[in-house]
Amino acid sequence: MDSFHLSLKQQSPLEFFILSQKKQRVELSSELIKRITDCRDYLDRRMKNQKEPIYGITTGFGSLCNVTVDANQLSQLQKNLVMSHACGMGEEVPSDIVRLMLLLKIKSLSYGYSGVRLETVQRLLDMFNEDVIPIVYQQGSLGASGDLAPLANMSLPLIGMGQVWYKGERREASEVNSIFGWKPLELASKEGLALLNGTQFMLAYSIWNIVQAKKLSDMADIIAALSLEAFDGRVEPFTEGVHSIRAHKGQVETADNMRKLLKGSEIAARYKAHVQDPYSFRCVPQVHGATKDALRYIENAFEIELNSATDNPTILPEEDLIVSAGNFHGQPLALPLDMLSIAMAEIGSISERRTYQLISGKRELPSFLVARPGLNSGFMIPQYAQASIVSQNKQLASPASIDTIDSSQGQEDHVSMGANAATKCYRVVENVQKILAIELMNAAQAIEFRRPLKSSSVLESLLFEYRKVVPFIEEDEVMYTHMQNSSDFIKSYNYQI
DSSP, X not given: OOEEEEOSSOOOHHHHHHHHHSSOEEEEOHHHHHHHHHHHXXXXXXXXXXXXXXXXXXXXXXXXXXXXXXXXXXHHHHHXXXXXXXXXXXXXXXXXXXXXXXXXXXXXXXXXXSOOXXXXXXXXXXXXXXXXXXXXXXXXXXXXXXXXXXXXXXXGGGGTOSEEEETTEEEEHHHHHHHHTOOOOOOOTTHHHHHHSSSHHXXXXXXXXXXXXXXXXXXXXXXXXXXXXXXXXXXXXXOHHHHHTSOOHHHHHHHHHHXXXXXXXXXXXXXXXXXXXXXXHHTHHHHHHHHHHHHHHHHHHHHHHHTSOOOSSEEEGGGTEEEXXXXXXXXXXXXXXXXXXXXXXXXXXXXXXXXXXXXXXXXXXOBTTOSSBTTBOTTHHHHHHHHHHHHHHHHHTSOSTTOOOOBGGGTBOOOOOHHHHXXXXXXXXXXXXXXXXXXHHHHHHHHGGGTTSOOOHHHHHHHHHHTTTSOOOSSOOXXXXXXXXXXXXXXXXXXXX
16 A cells, blocks of 8 residues: 655645545654654753753643652643643544544644654554544634644543444444554653644644535535526526626636636526526635635635644744743634634525525526425425525534633633534534535425426536436425435536636
8 A cells, every 4th residue: 555655745635535545654754753753852852951840841731830840750730731631521523534643743743843653643543544533522712722632532541441343333542453463652841732732623623624615615506506497597696797896706706617617607697587596506606706705715714723833832943932921812713713604504504595485486497496386385394494404504603703601720721612613513514415405405306397498507517416316396296305315416426627
């Protein structure tokens, strides 16, 4: 099996996401190995020669920073830190995201600013490569002193504790460690703190969220174009000149997408008796485009974090410095995560409005998109379900980053709540897929009432593939399975605008 050599090369969120999900072994480049060992050697020398306490290395943590720990207890200090901080609660973090966490922690520690030993980083790599996935919980991080609780749960297997998923089974980490001959690590000074400080929980969710959000943003344009066709909408609002005089990049891109998607459509070309369309159709470039612009800023913030070292204290061997600072603070992620929730919630909100127009009995479409409304409820209740999910997203999009609760006896007196922003955003993104799936189901149903006219080749190709998994509804039948199949279709559909 080919191996990927992790290096100092900058990676994009998408590249890193793909790497984390592949069944491909990851190894450290020789350059990273040298950086790790050089930093550890520097720390060992510094500790021999320095009498003054060094935070987290020869002292306690948080508000206990002024309590000095004896040299012969430094390993126990780090083990105690991991055990005592493993306070995760709530639902389990999905395994895909824990794999991201593991690889992100490896990457961050490998820059050579953390003071960990090579064998500690290698054990994390071994777990990743053997698909031994620690069980981590969604609740417990304030997103400030790093993601302490979830990263502690992730790190427990290193010391022979906690639980893991291995070959589809939930098992004690100690049992799985014995399969590979992995003895519990005796953590050296600084190592427990380096494992727990950092933003890898927030960042793992961030990377998953942005990758999925970008796919859904593109899919939203395609589904909006199909809904426009089904509603017999006008193409003039997508005229290039209209958008060149208000040249927000996302708006211009979306209008261009709509023109490409509708090119060659018989439905779009036919005479329209109506002068205007509702905003949910006419303003697709402005609304979808604003989300695209937000995604650009958000992805850039996540990419910077992805290629950074974020634990504390920071060890700078070349400058002969060990600095207790705040690179673990999650604010640079919390704000973009909240923005992402808002931006994606708006994609869902306008999608539901288009669905509502399609079922409203307008423009020669039957009420609820079924041939005999009354006897049949048709697509009445899928819109109810869609509205429920949209409403939930509005609640979830309330920003987490505006909150702070001080902790550790006031030493940690401003926190980002970025972990809550991350897990809320995950739910928003998942919800948007469901919302778009219901719009697609309605649009595909409605466009059949425009036959024999054809849409564009792109949209007809989409419909052809879609009808393999979701049928046209002649009479009332159980709908939730079709809705789920529609959602699965969006997840797997390969599209190119």
